[in-house]
Amino acid sequence: MDNIVGKKPALLWAVHLSVLALVLLWVLPVVGLLVSSFRTGDQIVSSGWWQALSAQEAQQPAIRIAGTEVAQDGVFAISGNLYGGKGGAISAWGTSSREPEAHAPGDTAELADGLRLTVQENGDFSLTSPASLADQRLPRVFTTASTPPEFTLQNYRNVLFSPLAGQSIGQAFLNTLTVAIPATVIPILVAAFAAYALAWMEFPGRALLVAFIVGLLVVPLQLALIPLLQFHNWIGIGKGYLSIWMAHTGFGLPLAIYLLRNYMVGLPKDIIENARVDGATEFQIFIRIILPLSFPALASFAIFQFLWTWNDLLVAMVFLGTDNDKLVLTGNLVNLMGSRGGDWEILSASAFVSIAVPLLVFFSMQRFLVRGLLAGSVK
Template sequence: MASIAGKKSALTWAVHISVALLVLLWLFPTIGLFVSSFRTADQISSSGWWAALFPAEQNEVYRAADPDDNRVADGDMFVVKGNIFEGDPRDIRSWGVSSRNVSAYQPGDTAEMKDGESVTLQADGSYVWRGNDKQLSGRGQRIFITATVPPEFTLGNYTTILFSGSGQDNMAKAFFNTLTVTIPATIIPIVVAAFAAYALAWMEFPGRALLIAAVVGFLVVPLQLALIPLLRLHLGIGIGKGYLGVWLAHTAFGMPLAVYLLRNYMVGLPRDIIENAKVDGATDFQIFTRIILPLSFPALASFAIFQFLWTWNDLLVAKVFLIDATGSTTVMTNQIVELLGTRGGNWEILATAAFVSIAVPLAVFFAMQRYLVRGLLAGSVK
């Protein structure tokens, strides 16, 4: 009775719910990264991305004006007056003069310090700092406030990432370096694998079955196992560490999957089309370019998605084949690692850099995802 027409089985509902949960698990971090990339460092540290549209309390540090230029005599003491807010005022909830207790006082209270020194802060940010000649010298007094801050979004993070810095701090340079690596490393294996897949699918020659078995066997070879031998080969033949080396490395590592995927798809194409073309006098090259390639576009697009995403997000191969101290060939994954080391506390910069890194793969996936399932299921049924 579970398969009555018009009713979905429990398994169908379970599949739908599981897919929905997987989509949400993927979607929430992506949205969070996108929202965080437009927030300031103070807002990121004070509240989560889901609260970005609402006012939030956060701690801020200000300094009183330079006492050497702004102090005024008041009997035996000196006074410095001013306002800590140079831009938009804040709704001050509490304040303090020590990082150990940033909420010690309320607006309007006076903080009494040693030897008669004192600070009075009002709700609008105006202050009166009083002390003797020795106390009111050097840098201004630090004032910590806890204030309610309205939502704030900025494009400054993207400006910092894309248009500032040089060498290893230039994300824009790393972005174009990544494109330089990814585009050829996606096109080259597709072109080579398409010819090989056609030969394994439709051309009769001795040892074809062994070659197909070898391709399947290469699918399980760990990437790490081949890195050192391949690097030694590159150094031995003079390729060295550069774009050519990383293109050939990605081509070698992506070739087994490409040949396997394309061969399975081409085998499933109607045999009558190929035989009729041969009867009409078409050569294998003409059949391949005019018939097989157009019909195999879903499988080509499916592999292109995998290869592009894998190459774009790769760090290991780039570390091995693109070591460059000057940053002229640094890719985005390596650039983000550098930012983690040099700007580990700048979460807004890291969030922006990470979103810039995933923006292109997202665009590629959504543009070609309709071909993904068709290409993956190719050859699975007859």
């Protein structure tokens, strides 16, 4: 097909540019959040993430002067650097929140009680006073400065290791893992046996059963919420991990059986019939031949089910509950959006913790995912 386009370089360029535009459109949202998660809260609100690499001119939060006092010739002085030597270029400063840009760098401001404050462009200050400053509240300095870009891992440290009550991402991470792994493993075996029967055993009603499963593929799980909650309460497991494992298993089975059956039907007939002739039981054929040969399909489904259970919100809220210690990552994220919607440094880091594992699985096993998608939708 290349030869068609190859004749028209202009068209080829148009194709390259359009693909680039599409890719950028699809990737930039994630990049925005990723960049934000490495910036400090102050930086996030003072400029858009696309400006993260340039120095930023912005009003800085007030800094209270601190330092050790030096007495010389009856004058007490404190000097130091406002930014602790981290850099930054002050364009204006002030000592009152009403006039934060009253002075230019290098000026000396006369404060009450004979205090004199000088602030240089690079943040160096010196404060002098006729009386000892030891017991006094030292003045605050408001600066407008351009600060160099700064990236930090502090946001991740905060959300993972020192969270506020009810916002423990670390705990939620463990909860999600606890939900997702059994909910991925259990349906596979159950489905594999059923798929083998549907693919390779002759019995009356087989076509009807396949149709039944195809029908169940699209039943919205919203319908299952009320009856299953009642059922789980009735058998006494209520809300909890057992409840959500069973729910995910039930909801994942139609896709599992469908995918595996489609794959197993395509396995070479000779192998299975030879094994039957050689006297292998159906159980042996399944364990020794079918399961190893179906590995790609099993992997496809496992990835689907893992992504789905990891990313699910509704089933977790209904069957696991919304208590703080049982929140999964998605539930935790929704709570954060409600309670701390403006704190992007927390929100972005939490979001990235929650999408890191699926992204890892996605990029490392994309091949199986694509194969599974194709088997599930097109024949």
